[in-house]
Amino acid sequence: MSRIAGRFARVEPRRRVRDLVLGLLSDLPRKNCWSIAEWAGQASPHGMQHLLGWAKWDADTVRDDVREYVLEHLHDDDAVLFVDETGDVKKGTHTVGVQRQYTGTAGRIENAQVAVYLVYAGRRGHAAIDRELYLPRSWTCDPDRCRAAGLGEDTVFATKPELAARMIGRFLDAGHRVGWVAGDEVYGGNPKLRAALEERQVGYVLAVACSAEVTTGAGEFRADVLAVKVPKWAWLKLSAGAGGKGHRFYDWAVIDLAEPRLGSHQLLIRRNRTTGELAYYRCWSPAAVPLATLVRVAGSRWRVEETFQSGKGLAGLDEHQLRRFTSWSRWVTLAMLAHAFLAVVRADEHARHSAPDGLIPLTCNEIQRLFTTLVVRPVHGAAHRLGWSDWRRRHQARAQASHYRRKAANQT
Template sequence: MSRIAGRFARVEPRRRVRDLVLGLLSDLPRKNCWSIAEWAGEATPDGMQHLLGRARWDAGAVRDDVREYVLEHLHDEGAVLVVDETGDVKKGTHTVGVQRQYTGTAGRIENAQVAVYLVYAGRRGHAAVDRELYVPRSWTRDPDRCRAAGLDEDTVFAIKPELAARMIGRFLDAGHRAGWVAADEVYGGNPKLRSALEERQVGYVLAIACSHELTTGAGKFRADALAAKVPRRAWQKLSAGAGAKRHRFYDWAVIDVAEPRPGSRQLLIRRNRTTGELAYYRCFSPDPAPLNTLVRVAGSRWRVEETFQSGKGLAGLDEHQVRRYTSWSRWVTLAMLAHAFLAVVRADEHARGPTPDGLIPLTCNEIQRLFIALVVRPVREVAHRFAWSAWRRRHQARAGHYRRQAANQT
C-alpha cells in the first residue's frame, strides 16, 4: 500500500483505500461498498462510495503503480503479454458500457459489461497490468448517455484490438520490454494490431480462424487448406505448458508465410491428439524463432483465464456494483492490485525453497486463506453489527420498491 500512498493527498483516503483493498482480499461472500464498509468498521458505506466516485485521485496513476509492482517481482525475460476480454452480466441499461452482447463468462449473448485486460505472464507468475472498458457504439452515439455515466462526451468507439494496442503501447512506452504477445481470434484477425506489433518489433502468436488467408511461396491459401498439406512427418508432439493436473500435449506443425517485409512469419497449427481438432495461429518474430518457442507462447494464453478466475474469485474483480466509469476504473484497478499481491507472495514463496514432501506448492487460494486468518480478519463488536442491520433496513425502507410493497399491503 505504500507504493500507491502518494497518489492520495489526504490521510483519510489513504486509510480508506487500504481498508478497501483488504476487504477485497477478505472472505466476504459478496464484496461491494456496503459489505466492505461494514467489514471495515465504518458506520455507513458513504466513505467507500466517496472514495470510488468523488474523491480526488488518479486511477491511471495507480494502474501504473500496479504494473511497476508486478514487473519488479514477476520480471521474466521470456514473459508474454496476453490480451483477452471478460464480461460481467448486468441488469438494466445505466451501468457504463452495458448492452446485450456476447460474453464468454456466460457463454452466450447477455446484458453485460465487457472489459479488455493485459496480463503479464512469466515463469514466476502472472497478473493483470492494464485494463480498458469496451464502450459499444450504442453508447458512443449517445453523448448524453456517455456524460451521465462519467464518460467524455467525445468518447470514440474503439474495437477490442484497438484497446489491446492502446494497452500494449502504454506498457512499451513506460520503458518495459516484451518479446511476445498472445491473444485469441478476435485479435489475431485484426491486421492493424498485427502491423502495430511488427512496427515495434514485438513478436506475436495470435489465434486465427480456419478461414483466415495467408500467403506462402505457392500462393494464397486458407489456414485449413494449408493444414491439409502438412505431411505426417512434419508434426511434433510438444507440451503447451502444465495444466491443473499434467502437461498439455498436442501435435504441432509450422509453415512459413511469405511477405515482402522484414521479420519471420509462420502459420502455427495445433492438433488435439485425441479428437484431431485443429487450431491455427499467425506468428511473427523479428528473428526466426524455433517451434518450441512458438508453442510456449501459444500455451501462455491460458494464463489470462487463470488470472480472470483468481481475480474474480479471490479479489472481487467482477463484484463491483457501480454505474459510472470513474468508479468502475477505480474498483477494477484496486482489485488488480489485490490480486497482484497474492501473485507476488506466491512467487516469492516458491522462490524461497523447495516445497516440503507431501505438500503441493502454495497457491493464491491458500495464501489468501492464511492471510485472512493471520492478518486481515477484524473483530467487530455486536453493537456494530446491529447498527449496520438498522442502517440497511432504513436504506431499504427509503427505496421505491419497498415503499410500493408497503402501500400494497395496506
C-alpha cells in the same frame, strides 16, 4: 499500500483505500461497498462510495503503480503479454458499457459489461497490469448516455484490438520490453494490431480462425486448407506446458508465409492428439525462432484464464455494483492491485521456500485464506452488527417509500 499512498492527498482516502483493498482480499461471500464497509468497521458505505465516485485521485496513475509493482517482482526476460477480454453479466441499461453482447463468462449473448485486460505472464507468476472498458457503438453514439455515466465528451468507439494496442503501447512507452504478445482470434484477425506489433518489433502468436487467408510461396490459401496439405512427417509432438494433470501434449506444425514485410511470418497449427481438433495461429518475430518457442507462447494461454478466475474469485474483480466510468476504473484497478499482491507473495514464497514432501506449493487461494485468517480478520461486536442491520433496513425503507411515491404519481 505505501506504493500508492502518494496518489492520495489526504489521510482519510489513504485509510479507506487500504480498507477497501483488504476487503477485496477478504473471505466475504459478496464484495461491494456495503459489505466491505461493514467488514472494515465503518458506520455506513458512504465513505467507500465517496472514495470510488468523488474523491480526488487518478486511477490511471495507480494502474501504472500496479504495473511497476508486478514487473519489479515477477520480471522475466521470456515473459509474454496476453490481451483478452472478460465480461461481467449485469442487469439494467445504465451501467457504463452495458448492452446485450457475447461474453465468454456466460458462453452466450447476455446483458453484460466487457473489458479488455493486459496480463503479464512469466515463470514466477502472472497478473493483470492494465485494463480498458469496451464501449459499444450504442454508447459512443449517444452523448447524453455517455455524459450520464461520467464519460468525457471526446469518447469515441474503439474496437477490442484497438484497446489492446493502446495498452501494449502504454507498456512499451513506459520503457518496458517484452518478446511476445499472445491473444485469441479477436486480436489475431486484426491486421492493424499485427502491423503495430511488427512496427514496435514485438513478436506475436495470435490465434486466427480456420477461414483466415494466408499467403505462402505457392499462393493464398485458407488456414484449414493448408493444414490438410501438411505431410505426416511435419507434425511434431510437443508439450504446451504442464497443466493440473501433467504435460499437455499436442501435435504441432509450422508453415512459412510469404509476406512483403520484414521478419519471420509463419502459420502455427495445433492438433489435438485425441479428437483431431485444429487451432491456428499467426506468428511473427523479428528473426526466425524454433518451433518450441512458438509452442511455449501459444501454450501458455491458460495463464490469462487463471488470472481472470483468481482475480474474480479472490479479489472481487467482477463484483462491483457501480454505474459510472470513474467508479468502475477505480474498483477494477484496486482489484488488480489486490490480485497482484497475492501473485507476488506466491512468487516470493516459491522462491524462498520449497514445498515439503507431500504438499503442493502455496497457491493464491491458500495465501489469501492464510492472510485473511492470520493477519487481517477484523472482529466487531454486536453493537456494530446491529447498527448495520438498522442502517440497511432504514435505507431499504427509504427506497421502498420512494418507489411507492413514484408509482402513485404515475397512476394519477
